[in-house]
Amino acid sequence: MQKLEQLYQARFARSGYLAEKARSHFPGGVTHDGRSAAPFPLFIERASGANKWDADDNQLIDYWCGHGALLLGHGHPAIVAAVREQIERGTHAGGENALALRWAELIKQLVPGAERVRFTASGTEATMLALRLARAVTGRPRIIRFEGHFHGWHDSAAPGADPDDPHAGLSADILGNILTLPARLELVAATLATNDDIAAVILEPTGAAYGIVPLADAFLQQVRTLTAEHGVLLICDEVVTGFRVSPGGAAARAGVTPDLTCLAKILAGGLPGGAVVGKAEIMDRLASGPDRRDVRGRIRHQGTYNANPLSAAAGVACLELVATGEPGHLAALRGRELAEAMNEVLRTRHLHGFTAYGDGSIVHLFADPTSQVSPGDVPTGVPLATLKRGGDATITHALRMALQINGVDLMRGRSAFVSSVHTSEHVQATAAALDDALAMLKAAGMIKQ
The missing domain is CATH 3.90.1150.10 (Aspartate Aminotransferase, domain 1)
Structure with missing residues (x-):
C-alpha cells in the first residue's frame, strides 16, 4: 500500500x-x-x-x-450551444422565462404523473419540498423511508441514509417522524396497516444509493399498490434514475405512476437544477397570486435560482435528446x-x-x-x-x-x-x-x- x-x-x-x-x-x-x-x-x-x-x-x-x-x-455540442446563446441574453432577469415552459413540457411528456412542475435548485431541495407537500396534503407527520436510500442531506432526508451517520444536529422530534425500514414488502405492509399517521413513502426506485443495493421493479409496483390502499403518497426520488434508466425514469419503466417525483442531475443537462413534479391536486398547494387556494393550506416556496435561464436552456437541449431514447x-x-x-x-x-x-x-x-x-x-x-x-x-x-x-x-x-x-x-x-x-x-x- x-x-x-x-x-x-x-x-x-x-x-x-x-x-x-x-x-x-x-x-x-x-x-x-x-x-x-x-x-x-x-x-x-x-x-x-x-x-x-x-x-x-x-x-x-x-x-x-x-x-x-x-x-x-x-461538453455536448447541443448543450454548449444552448447555454452560450442564453448567457449572451442574460443569466438571471428576475422574472419568468419561456424556456422554463418548454422545459416543463418535456418533463410532462416523459415522466408519469407529471401534471404540474415546480423547479428547484437541486435534488436536495426537491426532496425537501416533496416531503413538505406530502405532510401538508395528508395532514400527517410521518414518513417511511428505506435503509441506505439517499434523498439529500436535509433534516428529513438524512436519517437512515448512512448506517454510520451519528445524526448530529438532528432533533428528536424530526427523528421520531422518520420511519426507516429495510426494503421488505411485509414490513411496509405491516407498518402502513398499524400506523394511521403516515404521510408518504419515499424511495429510490432502483434501490439504495442508485442501485448499489438493487430493487426489482416488482418492489416498486407493490409499494405503489400498498400506498394507494392506505391513502399514503408515493414519492419516487429519481434524482439519479430520472431520464437515465428510461426516458421517463425508473417508475415509467416499471409502469408505476407516483404521486410525486423528485428530479435533478440529467434534468438540467449538467447545470444546477431540480424539480418536484406530480398530480395537480397536490402540486397546486404551491399556487400563489390569483390562483391561490386555501391560504392556510398553501405552501410557500421560493428560490433565487428556480428555473434559472441557463439551467433551463441546458435542460431543454438535454431532454429533447433524451426524449428520442x-x-x-x-x-x-x-x-x-x-x-x-x-x-x-x-x-x-x-x-x-x-x-x-x-x-x-x-x-x-x-x-x-x-x-x-x-x-x-x-x-x-x-x-x-x-x-x-x-x-x-x-x-x-x-x-x-x-x-x-x-x-x-x-x-x-x-x-x-x-x-x-x-x-x-x-x-x-x-x-x-x-x-x-x-x-x-x-x-x-x-x-x-
Whole structure:
C-alpha cells in the first residue's frame, strides 16, 4: 500500500499541492463529502466527451460524469450551444422565462404523473419540498423511508441514509417522524396497516444509493399498490434514475405512476437544477397570486435560482435528446458491455469476492474476498455498510488509486455512470486498466488469485 500511495502522490503531485491548500479553506479539504479521498482527491482542470484531465494534465476516462448528471458526456455540442446563446441574453432577469415552459413540457411528456412542475435548485431541495407537500396534503407527520436510500442531506432526508451517520444536529422530534425500514414488502405492509399517521413513502426506485443495493421493479409496483390502499403518497426520488434508466425514469419503466417525483442531475443537462413534479391536486398547494387556494393550506416556496435561464436552456437541449431514447439506449448498452468486460477480467484472475453489477448505464464494482460473491453476481447477504463502501475498505481504497494511476476514474472508486459518448474503446481501455490495477494490488500482497 505504501508504494502504491507513493506512485499516486508522484503522478498527481499538483493535485496534492492543491489539496493541501484546500484544507485551509474547506472543511475536510473538499466541497462535497463524496469527493473526499485519501491521500487526497484529484483536481480536474477540463473535460470533453468521456475524458477529463487533472491538474497534472493526466488524461482519465471519466465515470463520475458530473455525479451522474452528464448522460450526454462532457461538453455536448447541443448543450454548449444552448447555454452560450442564453448567457449572451442574460443569466438571471428576475422574472419568468419561456424556456422554463418548454422545459416543463418535456418533463410532462416523459415522466408519469407529471401534471404540474415546480423547479428547484437541486435534488436536495426537491426532496425537501416533496416531503413538505406530502405532510401538508395528508395532514400527517410521518414518513417511511428505506435503509441506505439517499434523498439529500436535509433534516428529513438524512436519517437512515448512512448506517454510520451519528445524526448530529438532528432533533428528536424530526427523528421520531422518520420511519426507516429495510426494503421488505411485509414490513411496509405491516407498518402502513398499524400506523394511521403516515404521510408518504419515499424511495429510490432502483434501490439504495442508485442501485448499489438493487430493487426489482416488482418492489416498486407493490409499494405503489400498498400506498394507494392506505391513502399514503408515493414519492419516487429519481434524482439519479430520472431520464437515465428510461426516458421517463425508473417508475415509467416499471409502469408505476407516483404521486410525486423528485428530479435533478440529467434534468438540467449538467447545470444546477431540480424539480418536484406530480398530480395537480397536490402540486397546486404551491399556487400563489390569483390562483391561490386555501391560504392556510398553501405552501410557500421560493428560490433565487428556480428555473434559472441557463439551467433551463441546458435542460431543454438535454431532454429533447433524451426524449428520442437514443442517449439512454447507447449509455445502457455500453454500461452492460463495461460490466461484462470487468467481470471477464475478474474471472480470468480467478478473483473470489469480486463482481461488477448494475442497471444499464450504472455499474458498481464490489471487492471483498471474504464474501460469497463471484464475478457477475449481484451481492446478496452483504451488510448495507459493506455494500455502500464497495466491499473491503482497504481494497477499494487501493483499487481506486491504482485505477486512477492507470487512467480510469470511477466515482468514489466503485461506481460508474456511463454516458452516451463512452465507446467500446473506452470500455476495453477500462478493462485493461482494471487488469493492471489488480496486478498492482497483487504485487502489494493485498489480493490473492
